[in-house]
Amino acid sequence: MTRKIPTFQAHEGATASASPSAQDLLGILDSLDAAVYASDMHSHELLFLNAYGRRQWGEPAGRKCWQVLQEGQSGPCEFCNNPQLLDERGRPGPAAVWEFQNTQDGRWYQCRDQAIVWSDGRLVRVEIATDITERKALEDALKASHRRFETLAYRDELTQLLNRRAFFSVCREQLASRRSADPFAVVLIDVDHFKAINDSLGHAAGDQVLREVAGRFQAELRSDDILCRFGGEEFALALPGNSLDAAAELAERLRLALRSRPLAYAGQRFDGTASFGVAAVAGDEVDLDALIKAADQAMYRAKRQGRDRVCTASGVE
Numbered sequence: 381m382t383r384k385i386p387t388f389q390a391h392e393g394a395t396a397s398a399s400p401s402a403q404d405l406l407g408i409l410d411s412l413d414a415a416v417y418a419s420d421m422h423s424h425e426l427l428f429l430n431a432y433g434r435r436q437w438g439e440p441a442g443r444k445c446w447q448v449l450q451e452g453q454s455g456p457c458e459f460c461n462n463p464q465l466l467d468e469r470g471r472p473g474p475a476a477v478w479e480f481q482n483t484q485d486g487r488w489y490q491c492r493d494q495a496i497v498w499s500d501g502r503l504v505r506v507e508i509a510t511d512i513t514e515r516k517a518l519e520d521a522l523k524a525s526h527r528r529f530e531t532l533a534y535r536d537e538l539t540q541l542l543n544r545r546a547f548f549s550v551c552r553e554q555l556a557s558r559r560s561a562d563p564f565a566v567v568l569i570d571v572d573h574f575k576a577i578n579d580s581l582g583h584a585a586g587d588q589v590l591r592e593v594a595g596r597f598q599a600e601l602r603s604d605d606i607l608c609r610f611g612g613e614e615f616a617l618a619l620p621g622n623s624l625d626a627a628a629e630l631a632e633r634l635r636l637a638l639r640s641r642p643l644a645y646a647g648q649r650f651d652g653t654a655s656f657g658v659a660a661v662a663g664d665e666v667d668l669d670a671l672i673k674a675a676d677q678a679m680y681r682a683k684r685q686g687r688d689r690v691c692t693a694s695g696v697e
């Protein structure tokens with residue numbers, strides 16, 4: 381059924397100064413690209429709904445606003461803001477502007493609500509609702525991309541571990557809040573012969589191996605251990621509260637977790653190992669760069685000694 385929609389037509393010969401008739405005013409309301417309605421603030425009877433609103437929600441037909449405009453209501457809406465439209469003496473107060481997702485059509489509206497005194501003296505709520513669904517969708521997309529960029533700033537996209545920058549900032553936070561007697565350990569981990577994996581199976585295989593290695597390490601760690609992808613095929617692990625011995629023990633567990641079962645890619649299985657360098661400190665002042673350097677040197681010692689092993693730094697603790 382097509383509904384007849386009144387449109388605004390100026391009277392012939394009308395001048396700017398002529399008062400508009402009731403029909404003209406109705407024409408204006410029905411020409412608006414926004415829903416306009418008026419409802420009794422006490423009984424909630426829907427007294428007026430303009431053409432835009434009728435197209436969206438149907439004819440008022442003597443029904444209440446919550447029956448016409450919202451879905452599944454058995455009484456006045458719990459989100460109805462009528463009380464906020466009145467001042468402390470119960471008289472019309474300032475307009476309220478808010479954004480709301482309509483429960484009937486699922487679209488977002490910016491609602492401008494105001495209490496007015498109707499011609500017979502009763503209080504009536506008037507709302508002008510502008511569809512802002514597209515703007516909302518854009519805002520949501522923008523928020524999502526903002527969140528993505530924020531994540532990119534501290535996550536390594538391939539492994540979803542912290543990236544190098546985040547690792548330093550989380551370590552510095554941990555060091556700043558630790559008690560001076562607490563030890564602090566760092567483990568540097570480098571996957572062995574990683575270039576050979578790339579060269580023989582391709583870069584995608586190398587990427588998959590890095591994800592798998594990250595997953596296996598993470599499965600062995602507690603929530604306050606700080607694992608990051610330090611760069612390339614290198615990982616770094618910070619262990620607040622761990623001594624050199626405790627960190628070396630954990631590094632050994634990680635080493636075994638990696639070599640315990642073969643890595644797999646596209647139906648091929650191959651062994652993966654890594655070399656580990658461990659360093660730890662205890663005391664007031666911790667030089668994070670020096671600690672990482674010591675762990676790095678220990679890791680290179682592990683490489684020189686034949687790879688697939690844990691070496692500890694001496695002289696840092």
Ligand SMILES: Nc1nc2c(ncn2[C@@H]2O[C@H](COP(=O)(O)OP(=O)(O)OP(=O)(O)O)[C@@H](O)[C@H]2O)c(=O)[nH]1
Pocket residue numbers: 538570571572573574575576578582583584585586587590611612613683687
């Ligand atoms: N697939 C993949 N490869 C990477 C990535 N980052 C670095 N690489 C590769 O990692 C390889 C590292 O090679 P090398 O530094 O020679 O080390 P390696 O082959 O592991 O040898 P050792 O460390 O001495 O055992 C290089 O071929 C890099 O191109 C990455 O994100 N994905």
